[in-house]
Amino acid sequence: DAGVTQSPTHLIKTRGQQVTLRCSPKSGHDTVSWYQQALGQGPQFIFQYYEEEERQRGNFPDRFSGHQFPNYSSELNVNALLLGDSALYLCASSRQGAGDPYEQYFGPGTRLTVT
Amino acid sequence: GESVGLHLPTLSVQEGDNSIINCAYSNSASDYFIWYKQESGKGPQFIIDIRSNMDKRQGQRVTVLLNKTVKHLSLQIAATQPGDSAVYFCAEIKTLPQRRGKLIFGQGTELSVKP
Numbered sequence: 001d002a003g004v005t006q007s008p009t010h011l012i013k014t015r016g017q018q019v020t021l022r023c024s025p026k027s028g029h030d031t032v033s034w035y036q037q038a039l040g041q042g043p044q045f046i047f048q049y050y051e052e053e054e055r056q057r058g059n060f061p062d063r064f065s066g067h068q069f070p071n072y073s074s075e076l077n078v079n080a081l082l083l084g085d086s087a088l089y090l091c092a093s094s095r096q097g098a099g100d101p102y103e104q105y106f107g108p109g110t111r112l113t114v115t
Numbered sequence: 116g117e118s119v120g121l122h123l124p125t126l127s128v129q130e131g132d133n134s135i136i137n138c139a140y141s142n143s144a145s146d147y148f149i150w151y152k153q154e155s156g157k158g159p160q161f162i163i164d165i166r167s168n169m170d171k172r173q174g175q176r177v178t179v180l181l182n183k184t185v186k187h188l189s190l191q192i193a194a195t196q197p198g199d200s201a202v203y204f205c206a207e208i209k210t211l212p213q214r215r216g217k218l219i220f221g222q223g224t225e226l227s228v229k230p
Contacts, residue, residue, distance in 0.1 A: 004158070033217070042204050042220030043159065056217055090158050092218075104218065106158030 004107035012113045021076040025093030032074040035090040086114045127227045134192040138205035145207035150190045154201045200228045
C-alpha cells in the first residue's frame with residue numbers, strides 16, 4: 001500500500017518564477033492538506049482540499065493556489081516566487097469521516113530553493 | 116493568537132535513559148494535541164495523541180501528559196533508543212464541523228540519543 005508521494009523531491013527556482021508541486025494521497029484517502037516548513041520550524045498550514053474544492057486556508061497570500069483532481073491527487077502552485085518561499089513543502093492526506101481529523105499522513109516533502 | 120511553542124530546542128540523552136520533551140500551547144479551544152516525530156528527509160510521523168478532556172495517555176514506550184491549567188503538554192519516552200533521534204513536534208487541532216481542522220505545529224525539539 002503506497003503512502004503519500006510527492007514530486008519532485010528537490011527543486012531550484014529563481015525569484016519571480018512560478019512552481020508547481022504534486023502530491024498523490026495514500027490509497028483510500030480523499031482529503032489533501034499542504035504545509036510549508038521553513039528550516040528549523042514546524043510546518044505551517046497552507047490549505048486543504050476535499051471534493052476538488054479548497055475548504056480551509058491558512059495565512060498565505062493568493063500567490064499560493066492549489067487544485068485537487070478527481071483521483072484525489074493535488075497540486076500546489078506558487079506564483080512570483082520570493083526568496084522567503086524557500087522551504088520544505090509537505091503534503092498530508094486523510095479520509096473524510098474516518099478516524100480522527102488529525103490523522104493526516106505526511107509525504108516526504110518537496111524541498112524548494114528560491115535563488 | 117494561535118501558537119504552540121516548545122521550551123527546549125535541543126535535548127541530548129544517553130541511550131536507555133528516559134526523555135521528556137515539553138510544549139506550551141495557547142489555544143484553549145483545541146480538541147486534540149498530538150506529538151509527531153520527524154526524521155531527516157522525511158515527513159512528520161504520528162506518535163501519540165491526547166484529547167483535551169484527558170490528562171494522560173500511554174502508548175508503547177511513550178506517554179503524553181496534558182495540563183490544561185497551565186496549557187502544557189509533554190512527551191515522555193522510556194528507555195530512549197538511538198532510533199528515537201529525531202525532531203519532535205507538538206501540534207494542536209480544533210476540529211470544526213464536517214471534521215475539518217488544521218494542525219498547528221510548534222517549533223520542534225531535536226532529540227539526540229548518545230549510544
